[in-house]
Amino acid sequence: MPADLAVIGLGPYGLPLAQAAVAVGVATIGYRTGPEAGSLSAAEQRRMLSGGFRPATNAAELGRVRTAVICAPTPRGADGGLDLSQLETAARTLAAHLRPHTTVILESPVYPGTTEEILRPLLEEGSGLRAGRDFHLAYSPSRVDPGNRDFTPANTPKVLGGLTPACTESAAAFYGRLTDKVVRARGPREAETVQLLETNYRHVNIALVNEMAVLCHDLGVDLWDVVRCAETKPFGFQAFRPGPGVGGHAVPQDLTAHGGRTLRMVELAQQVNSRMPGYVVQRAATLLNEHGKSARGARVLLLGVTYKPDLADLHGTPAQEIALRLMELGASVSYHDPHVPTWSVLDRPVPRVDSLYEAVADADLTVLLQQHRTYDLQGLSVKAQLLLDTRGAAPTGAAHRL
Structure with missing residues (x-):
């Protein structure tokens, strides 16, 4: 046909x-x-x-x-x-x-x-x-x-x-x-620039809320409650939420490599978002230290390693850099993801756990990187020795939030 x-x-x-x-x-x-x-x-x-x-x-x-x-x-x-x-x-x-x-x-x-x-x-x-x-x-x-x-x-x-x-x-x-x-x-140029604006809009707003997450943690303010309240405003505000980094296939464009044109806000947004995996590892190491443990030799379990929930896509996932940085600190890293049967970081296979609740209970620190629909965060937070929630998905008070 x-x-x-x-x-x-x-x-x-x-x-x-x-x-x-x-x-x-x-x-x-x-x-x-x-x-x-x-x-x-x-x-x-x-x-x-x-x-x-x-x-x-x-x-x-x-x-x-x-x-x-x-x-x-x-x-x-x-x-x-x-x-x-x-x-x-x-x-x-x-x-x-x-x-x-x-x-x-x-x-x-x-x-x-x-x-x-x-x-x-x-x-x-x-x-x-x-x-x-x-x-x-x-x-x-x-x-x-x-x-x-x-x-x-x-x-x-x-x-x-x-x-x-x-x-x-x-x-x-x-x-x-x-x-x-x-x-x-x-015309074509206007349509092309629509794509530029839409992609950069996402990255700039994620960068803003990521910066707010770092600031609010330093000030002892619950950012997630701030966002919950702010999104009730019926005009002039759209809620974005922080995370461990920005993945996916849409590449932010500041046009620096295209005729030297620079969108300063987009350039800054890229810098902010690219720092988030390192910030997650810093928070993880601090949590371990506060509970009398060192990152070196600690058993760290990563939950959800895809860039988006309920999909198997690993493109640009911040989990890659987070796992690598934890390994460099000497942590023993494993992962669980219902959509990813095998996973490697720089050609180094990362062990996948099969019995989720047993692995969470055994880990010195569990880090939620992606909130897949299959995760019962209430049950997991009860089992975990320490739970760092980078998505604000666990019940309030059940985990340390980003």
């Missing part, structure tokens, strides 16, 4: 898009751009296959679809900027098979201007076609929130901006099949 849609890049952005398309009956093929890892479960992937999704290994198949969406990963490179190499490879691959009247959409996180200055020339040079005349070209920021049961692709508005008005309408017609609301930006 011929496909309507090709999703190029089957990582954290491409797989959810393909899943949403298949769910509404869009015949979809998926083409990998590298060793990507998405966050769909095995059951979800089986449902996609039974719904008509088909992995493609022959790039020629990309030339037989009406819409091609590039979702190649753009991780942080060695210079601190976005690495666009997989995106460029995907563009060249698509260009070699691009046919007239195809709608090409970019969803990868990129700098403003990437669609017009990088993607467009690659597609035009490789195909001999002209964007806006022979094929449609647009950008749409991905708004994937893995594990969110309230907001799905169907009820999350989709922003897009086309190279021309006709490009915008062609992309809108495609996304109109997947979502209840399409929001048209003035």
Whole structure:
């Protein structure tokens, strides 16, 4: 069966898009751009296959679809900027098979201007076609929130901006099949900058509340109660909560590596958030010391090592640095996570405990890093000798909170 849609890049952005398309009956093929890892479960992937999704290994198949969406990963490179190499490879691959009247959409996180200055020339040079005349070209920021049961692709508005008005309408017609609301930006640069603003908004606000967590601990103030009270304000405030660090695939962008433009607040937010794993280890060592124990030789159990609750995704998880720093202090580190059967830190396997309650009772210190739904924090706090709760999830007074 011929496909309507090709999703190029089957990582954290491409797989959810393909899943949403298949769910509404869009015949979809998926083409990998590298060793990507998405966050769909095995059951979800089986449902996609039974719904008509088909992995493609022959790039020629990309030339037989009406819409091609590039979702190649753009991780942080060695210079601190976005690495666009997989995106460029995907563009060249698509260009070699691009046919007239195809709608090409970019969803990868990129700098403003990437669609017009990088993607467009690659597609035009490789195909001999002209964007806006022979094929449609647009950008749409991905708004994937893995594990969110309230907001799905169907009820999350989709922003897009086309190279021309006709490009915008062609992309809108495609996304109109997947979502209840399409929001048209003035053009690709505006749509790209929406992604920049949304990502940085999250990181800046997490940094603010992380700084507040450190301050409140020093002042003897219960930050979690402060946030609980503050979020009752019906205007001008949105609640964010602190944590052991910021993980995930969305990379904050201060544009320093893109023409030297610096967003000072984003740069500072990165510094604040990157210090949180070290702060967690400092708090852990202090707690042990206050109870007559040294970090060296202490049995430390980490609960939840993924970057987000109830998912198996380890991308950018702060648990990695926390475990490493604890090991460097001489602690004996083990972990429990219902979604992660094996885990290594710098190629050093970390022991996984099987009997959770026994392990919590045996550990000198238990550190809750991720609040998976399966954790009974009331029961665990009773069993634990010491419990450091970095998520404010344990009952009040049952644990030492971040």
